[in-house]
Amino acid sequence: xxxxxxxxEVRSRKSEDKKLRRWEAKLxxxxxQLLVILFLLFTVHCSLFTAAYALDVKRQVLKNxxxxxxVERHNVPVVRVSVGIKAGNLYEPADKAGLASLTAGLLTExxxxxxxxxxxxxxxxVGGSVGASGGGDFITASLSVLKKDIxxxxxxxSDIILNPSFPEVxxxxxxxRIKGGLRSQEDDPGYISSxxxxxxxxxxxxxxxxxxxxxxxxxxxxxDDLVDFHAGYYVPENSVMAVVGDITNEEIEQLIQxxxxxxxxxxxxxxxxxxxxxxxxxKTITIDKDLTQANIILxxxxxxxxxxxxxxxxxxxxxxxxxGFSSRLMQNIRDNxxxxxxxxxxxxxxxxxxxxxxxxQTKNESANIAIEExxxxxxxxxxxxxxxxxLSDARSFLTGSFPMRIETGARIAGFLVAVEYYGLGSDYIxxxxxxxxxxxxxxxxxxxxxxxxxxxxxxxxxADQEKAQLRDEFK
Amino acid sequence: xxxxxITYIKVVLLVAVVYGCAHTxxxxxxxxxxxxxxxxxxxxxxxxxxxxxxxxxxxPMAVFEIWYNAGSINEQVGKTGLSHVLEHMMFKGTPRYGxxxxxxxxxxxxxxxxxxxxRDFAYYFQKLAPDRIRISIEMxxxxxxxxxxxxxxxxxxxxxxxxxxxxxYEDDPQNLVFEEVLATAFKNHPYxxxxxxxxxxxxxxxxxxxxxxxxxxxxxxxxxxVIAGNVDVEGVMEKIKTEFGPIxxxxxxxxxxxxxxxxxxxxxxxxxxxAELPYxxxxxxxxxxxxxxxxxLDVLAGVLSGGKSGRIYxxxxxxxxxxxxxxxxxxxxxxxxxxxxxxxxxxxxxKIEEVELALYEEVQKIKDEPPSEREVQKAKNQIEADFIMxxxxxxxxxxxxxxxEMLGGWRLKDKYIEGLRKVAPDDVQRVARxxxxxxxxxxxxxxxxxxxxSGK
Numbered sequence: 001x002x003x004x005x006x007x008x009e010v011r012s013r014k015s016e017d018k019k020l021r022r023w024e025a026k027l028x029x030x031x032x033q034l035l036v037i038l039f040l041l042f043t044v045h046c047s048l049f050t051a052a053y054a055l056d057v058k059r060q061v062l063k064n065x066x067x068x069x070x071v072e073r074h075n076v077p078v079v080r081v082s083v084g085i086k087a088g089n090l091y092e093p094a095d096k097a098g099l100a101s102l103t104a105g106l107l108t109e110x111x112x113x114x115x116x117x118x119x120x121x122x123x124x125x126v127g128g129s130v131g132a133s134g135g136g137d138f139i140t141a142s143l144s145v146l147k148k149d150i151x152x153x154x155x156x157x158s159d160i161i162l163n164p165s166f167p168e169v170x171x172x173x174x175x176x177r178i179k180g181g182l183r184s185q186e187d188d189p190g191y192i193s194s195x196x197x198x199x200x201x202x203x204x205x206x207x208x209x210x211x212x213x214x215x216x217x218x219x220x221x222x223x224d225d226l227v228d229f230h231a232g233y234y235v236p237e238n239s240v241m242a243v244v245g246d247i248t249n250e251e252i253e254q255l256i257q258x259x260x261x262x263x264x265x266x267x268x269x270x271x272x273x274x275x276x277x278x279x280x281x282x283k284t285i286t287i288d289k290d291l292t293q294a295n296i297i298l299x300x301x302x303x304x305x306x307x308x309x310x311x312x313x314x315x316x317x318x319x320x321x322x323x324g325f326s327s328r329l330m331q332n333i334r335d336n337x338x339x340x341x342x343x344x345x346x347x348x349x350x351x352x353x354x355x356x357x358x359x360x361q362t363k364n365e366s367a368n369i370a371i372e373e374x375x376x377x378x379x380x381x382x383x384x385x386x387x388x389x390x391l392s393d394a395r396s397f398l399t400g401s402f403p404m405r406i407e408t409g410a411r412i413a414g415f416l417v418a419v420e421y422y423g424l425g426s427d428y429i430x431x432x433x434x435x436x437x438x439x440x441x442x443x444x445x446x447x448x449x450x451x452x453x454x455x456x457x458x459x460x461x462x463a464d465q466e467k468a469q470l471r472d473e474f475k
Numbered sequence: 476x477x478x479x480x481i482t483y484i485k486v487v488l489l490v491a492v493v494y495g496c497a498h499t500x501x502x503x504x505x506x507x508x509x510x511x512x513x514x515x516x517x518x519x520x521x522x523x524x525x526x527x528x529x530x531x532x533x534x535p536m537a538v539f540e541i542w543y544n545a546g547s548i549n550e551q552v553g554k555t556g557l558s559h560v561l562e563h564m565m566f567k568g569t570p571r572y573g574x575x576x577x578x579x580x581x582x583x584x585x586x587x588x589x590x591x592x593x594r595d596f597a598y599y600f601q602k603l604a605p606d607r608i609r610i611s612i613e614m615x616x617x618x619x620x621x622x623x624x625x626x627x628x629x630x631x632x633x634x635x636x637x638x639x640x641x642x643x644y645e646d647d648p649q650n651l652v653f654e655e656v657l658a659t660a661f662k663n664h665p666y667x668x669x670x671x672x673x674x675x676x677x678x679x680x681x682x683x684x685x686x687x688x689x690x691x692x693x694x695x696x697x698x699x700x701v702i703a704g705n706v707d708v709e710g711v712m713e714k715i716k717t718e719f720g721p722i723x724x725x726x727x728x729x730x731x732x733x734x735x736x737x738x739x740x741x742x743x744x745x746x747x748x749x750a751e752l753p754y755x756x757x758x759x760x761x762x763x764x765x766x767x768x769x770x771x772l773d774v775l776a777g778v779l780s781g782g783k784s785g786r787i788y789x790x791x792x793x794x795x796x797x798x799x800x801x802x803x804x805x806x807x808x809x810x811x812x813x814x815x816x817x818x819x820x821x822x823x824x825x826k827i828e829e830v831e832l833a834l835y836e837e838v839q840k841i842k843d844e845p846p847s848e849r850e851v852q853k854a855k856n857q858i859e860a861d862f863i864m865x866x867x868x869x870x871x872x873x874x875x876x877x878x879x880e881m882l883g884g885w886r887l888k889d890k891y892i893e894g895l896r897k898v899a900p901d902d903v904q905r906v907a908r909x910x911x912x913x914x915x916x917x918x919x920x921x922x923x924x925x926x927x928x929s930g931k
Binding site: 078117120121123124291292335336340362393396397401408410 | 531533534535536566575578579582583584585586587602604630631632633634635636637638639641642645646647648649748749750751752781782783784785789792793796799820822823849852853856857858859860861863864866867868869870926
């Protein structure tokens with residue numbers, strides 16, 4: 001957190017990860033939450049293709065049902081492991097919201113073999129990291145160690161996944177910190193707007209909830225709930241393990257044999273998630289705070305990851321507001337009008353649904369004009385075909401920028417888990433450029449009409465409302 | 476506390492140490508044999524522009540960076556924020572490429588670009604496929620001298636920067652406290668100015684002032700280039716000579732020689748702002764990485780704050796359960812002495828004074844008794860592991876080299892790692908006693924108030 005300050009002192013012209021940094025500054029449990037979001041946004045829809053780049057992925061399903069993905073990468077003596085387990089908040093009951101995230105967060109707080117202190121001492125001593133964090137669709141346990149410490153790393157990783165003991169005192173401490181974190185995050189307007197937006201779009205569905213749960217639901221979670229949730233969902237046939245780094249397939253098989261041998265099939269894979277009910281109506285949510293800027297989200301329900309229009313939507317959104325400085329929203333509202341420092345739109349696509357949202361911050365007094373301009377751009381891309389140049393630029397970026405987006409072993413590991421979880425296929429890497437390059441101007445127009453709605457949107461404005469003076473037409 | 480974050484700066488600063496093994500000096504610039512992987516090629520053009528190329532055959536991409544010795548310390552009273560606004564204006568176009576197209580050209584080449592300004596420097600980078608680095612070279616050479624700097628664009632971009640300031644400072648209570656601590660800890664040194672500038676100064680900046688600054692500082696003899704990745708070193712070097720070679724050397728910008736007077740007593744500031752929880756940060760003056768004491772200070776920060784097993788997390792968050800978050804940090808990568816600090820936020824209902832005192836207690840324990848051999852070894856292991864992990868990214872490799880070069884020479888990184896390895900528990904105790912002195916600290920506290928009572 002301290003160096004957070006230093007990083008911020010290096011002022012940047014644009015901060016892709018502004019929000020991430022702010023969240024990081026608050027509490028570590030929220031980091032992973034946001035990482036998952038970023039990951040879906042930036043990684044999954046990017047290609048593994050360039051002329052000079054390819055990943056050699058070895059995939060196998062082990063006898064216990066665990067899917068194993070391995071990429072040997074010997075450029076640095078480091079190994080990264082990412083384990084995705086279908087034990088996200090989709091699978092927790094509403095009155096125990098936060099159970100999935102709390103279960104994940106407590107994995108490192110004591111096992112049948114080690115106390116919380118022993119775990120942190122052992123991993124810290126070798127300069128590695130091991131941990132787990134909650135998510136909507138799945139939770140992620142991860143490991144990062146030097147090659148020479150891989151035995152210790154696998155020992156710890158398997159121990160936290162297989163044998164967490166959920167000590168009562170650690171449960172209390174963790175709850176205390178999560179509740180404190182919820183308080184603290186009330187100082188982050190981006191967090192508030194995002195929370196309200198999701199609630200308005202998804203209602204009672206788990207996607208509409210805070211992954212951490214609320215003070216009330218957290219308090220209602222008992223040790224038995226945690227033990228049961230872990231026993232029910234942390235099973236190998238529910239899991240995908242990606243290993244990337246300075247290690248061979250044979251070495252990994254030996255490690256798995258040694259440390260994960262007792263991870264057995266449970267013969268079930270939990271309940272099916274509930275259906276999402278989306279109602280199409282305009283909703284405006286205003287929250288009054290002592291702020292100089294209005295923090296605004298405008299959007300609505302989007303697409304799920306398996307929607308065949310996903311790639312056309314990616315291209316369309318790149319042109320609208322996903323393409324950084326090349327996007328229309330950025331060029332109009334920042335470059336030409338000087339109204340914002342950052343503005344972006346994105347489609348967050350999860351397994352069972354997703355969102356479309358446009359986010360911006362502008363001084364309170366400019367809130368109305370900024371919203372008006374966003375709606376103008378949405379209307380524009382719904383009514384007029386994009387230019388050939390816009391289309392070709394979007395294709396070039398989406399297909400060409402892949403190596404930059406998964407440069408490191410940690411990024412690759414996360415990417416592989418997502419490809420597997422969302423069933424994108426082992427040939428996804430090869431197919432992606434074609435998915436993107438086959439999108440036409442007509443497709444862009446069609447999906448803009450179909451998936452953008454300038455009438456029935458959810459608008460969240462966290463601001464000094466007296467100064468923002470939101471117009472009636474937006475209420 | 477998340478260790479990844481705490482040690483971020485360390486990752487950045489250490490990344491190139493292990494791999495920078497086969498140095499190639501300027502005298503061997505004409506060699507034609509293939510460079511060893513991980514080696515640094517170094518050459519200085521006649522106009523004074525220094526070039527460093529890190530060859531990484533494994534990387535699927537390359538990064539181009541250009542660094543200017545032109546951070547906020549080079550500004551004047553009443554003109555704070557100028558360096559950073561100029562950095563924004565660098566994307567507004569030249570006659571050759573046209574208006575506001577820099578980033579567009581990079582992204583349609585499948586690349587990602589950005590820039591940053593710090594107290595000491597400004598830097599610009601592009602990540603691209605290795606064979607496209609020529610695009611960077613052409614465009615960076617062009618914008619070193621040929622900015623249009625249209626007044627309308629300037630006024631609009633100044634508004635953008637004001638929005639940035641609102642987002643990062645005005646509406647972020649903890650950052651406001653930090654900004655105020657800096658402005659108080661330093662009474663003479665320009666480190667007291669926020670890089671983003673005071674709002675009042677931003678309003679008064681003019682296009683012509685930016686142009687003067689640009690002409691003065693954006694010259695080849697006040698800059699250097701770092702490239703990392705699997706690039707064709709000779710081809711890249713030739714391209715750099717073609718594009719940057721013709722740019723005239725400029726008059727050497729004035730050299731700063733600023734000393735901060737000794738502080739003779741604790742300073743305290745308070746920020747009253749709508750917030751849920753209080754926050755405290757206690758900052759001590761500390762030397763930079765060029766000082767022999769910096770290695771032990773780095774280890775001290777690790778002992779106090781290196782992960783959940785660090786003393787502060789263990790003491791304040793885990794055992795006493797008084798803090799929601801707490802930690803320590805040492806900022807060593809500055810041209811001039813900067814700060815070592817402690818900070819924390821209480822759990823809801825807790826007292827900020829209690830957190831502050833508990834932070835001091837952890838420091839006192841080290842002053843009273845050196846940390847164990849194991850704790851010191853752990854801190855060193857963390858720094859080295861982060862450094863090796865950082866090698867996975869060409870961007871980090873370039874950053875490390877550049878930061879050392881900015882402080883006086885990239886080879887200093889070797890001295891750093893040697894120094895770090897020699898740190899003993901007694902050294903850690905000695906620097907804690909020497910620098911974490913009560914009378915030389917500046918303490919900032921956030922006092923949460925209701926919306927209508929905010930001090931404004």
